[in-house]
Amino acid sequence: MLGLKKIVLHNSYIKGKVxxxxxxxxxxxxxxxxxxxxxxxxxxxxxxGKEPE
Incomplete structure (x- = not known):
């Protein structure tokens, strides 16, 4: 299956948390x-593929 399956954020909102x-x-x-x-x-x-603004 194509497409986005999961977004993994490292140290994004809480330092040391995934x-x-x-x-x-x-x-x-x-x-x-x-x-x-x-x-x-x-x-x-x-x-x-969209450019971040």
Missing amino acids: TCIECEGHTNNSGGNGAGKTSALILIPVFY
Whole structure:
């Protein structure tokens, strides 16, 4: 199957922690204010070739 399957973030939100965002099927992206939910969603087009702005 082609496409984005998982985003792995190293030292992204919490230093020393690895966070995985599964992208197969439906994904629930939840967390408190300032947790980085929107920032993670904005990154997805970059994996498909869009230039980061």
